[in-house]
Amino acid sequence: MWSTHQFWCGLFGALGIDRRNLVFSGDTSEEQGRQFGKGRGTVDCCYPVKCIAGHYGELVFGQREKLDIVFSPMIYTVPSMLSGHVARTLTCPRVMAAPENIKGGFIKERDVFAEQGIRYVTPFVSLDEPKLVAKQLFEGGLREAIPGLTHAEMARAVEEGFRALRSFAEGLRKKSREVLEWCAREERPCLLVLARPYHMDPGIGHEIEGDLQAYGYPVLWTQYFPTDPDLLEWAFGEDLRAGIIKSPFDIHDVWPSSYSANTNEILWGAKVAARIPWVACVVRLSSYECGMDQPPGPGLHQARRLGEDPRGDDHALSREVRRGHHREEEGRDAARLPIADDGNYVTTGSGLTIQQA
Ligand code: SF4
Numbered sequence: 614m615w616s617t618h619q620f621w622c623g624l625f626g627a628l629g630i631d632r633r634n635l636v637f638s639g640d641t642s643e644e645q646g647r648q649f650g651k652g653r654g655t656v657d658c659c660y661p662v663k664c665i666a667g668h669y670g671e672l673v674f675g676q677r678e679k680l681d682i683v684f685s686p687m688i689y690t691v692p693s694m695l696s697g698h699v700a701r702t703l704t705c706p707r708v709m710a711a712p713e714n715i716k717g718g719f720i721k722e723r724d725v726f727a728e729q730g731i732r733y734v735t736p737f738v739s740l741d742e743p744k745l746v747a748k749q750l751f752e753g754g755l756r757e758a759i760p761g762l763t764h765a766e767m768a769r770a771v772e773e774g775f776r777a778l779r780s781f782a783e784g785l786r787k788k789s790r791e792v793l794e795w796c797a798r799e800e801r802p803c804l805l806v807l808a809r810p811y812h813m814d815p816g817i818g819h820e821i822e823g824d825l826q827a828y829g830y831p832v833l834w835t836q837y838f839p840t841d842p843d844l845l846e847w848a849f850g851e852d853l854r855a856g857i858i859k860s861p862f863d864i865h866d867v868w869p870s871s872y873s874a875n876t877n878e879i880l881w882g883a884k885v886a887a888r889i890p891w892v893a894c895v896v897r898l899s900s901y902e903c904g905m906d907q908p909p910g911p912g913l914h915q916a917r918r919l920g921e922d923p924r925g926d927d928h929a930l931s932r933e934v935r936r937g938h939h940r941e942e943e944g945r946d947a948a949r950l951p952i953a954d955d956g957n958y959v960t961t962g963s964g965l966t967i968q969q970a
Pocket of ligand 1: 659660661662705706707708809900901902903904905906
């Protein structure tokens with residue numbers, strides 16, 4: 614939802630549903646989990662997925678007016694700026710399956726949705742394959758949930774959804790570009806967050822980037838980093854001409870197994886951070902370094918071959934960040950943000966890794 618909510622707002626708006634009748638569950642919090650999710654947990658070691666029980670409970674039990682539908686799509690692929698340049702743009706399989714998994718906690722003794730008169734709708738949808746989306750949503754439950762809905766109306770609403778999503782992302786990229794230009798003009802550093810979109814949820818990301826912003830450092834998110842051709846040519850032109858990559862969005866040089874949309878974006882963000890001097894620091898958020906969230910591999914080995922100190926961190930993205938550090942040593946100007954007195958690498962207990970780029 615943190616990366617696609619604008620699509621859903623646009624889609625349901627086009628279907629005639631008043632925005633005021635679209636209810637999103639609140640930010641994740643311990644209180645939400647205690648009050649609404651307690652006793653409804655299902656077996657999953659993933660923290661972000663576990664939290665969904667509290668969100669469902671809030672929607673079912675925590676509303677002043679009862680809801681008619683709880684809509685929780687199983688999203689298979691997500692639109693990404695890297696689409697077409699990577700192997701796939703799949704979502705995390707645990708997140709994808711969560712609507713079925715978490716539902717278990719609400720139907721284990723009795724069907725809570727039915728009891729509350731709520732229809733539970735969970736279509737399987739490939740948001741990065743737009744031609745499939747209308748059919749998937751129509752046949753995946755919206756035909757029954759919205760009486761009288763036709764396939765043509767569904768198709769038009771899907772177009773509106775994509776338009777809303779595009780316009781939202783373009784607006785944020787434009788804003789990020791303004792921030793970067795300000796940094797260049799004022800010779801000020803900024804921070805780049807390498808994370809999954811759900812880390813924007815204050816209960817999952819712990820508002821770490823907000824705390825850093827309070828010290829006066831502008832914070833950019835990888836998913837909304839500007840993708841203007843002039844900027845990408847400046848950052849990646851050398852690699853393109855050397856034949857290392859086929860496009861500025863190509864990450865096969867650091868991550869050939871580019872199936873997961875968010876993992877790909879995180880690695881691309883690391884490459885960007887290594888090349889844009891005003892990105893003086895990356896903030897890497899990870900909930901518990903699950904397999905999906907732990908791009909391993911060639912980085913460590915190559916880093917070792919190059920005689921670098923891998924500092925026990927075997928991420929390809931770490932290599933990219935270190936590469937940025939080397940570029941700086943090679944003479945490129947870079948704004949510096951002194952995070953640690955005794956080195957360039959800090960890890961905190963909350964899953965936060967800060968590295969100077
Ligand atoms: S990427 Fe890992 S931590 Fe994130 S939702 Fe998926 S399984 Fe959970």
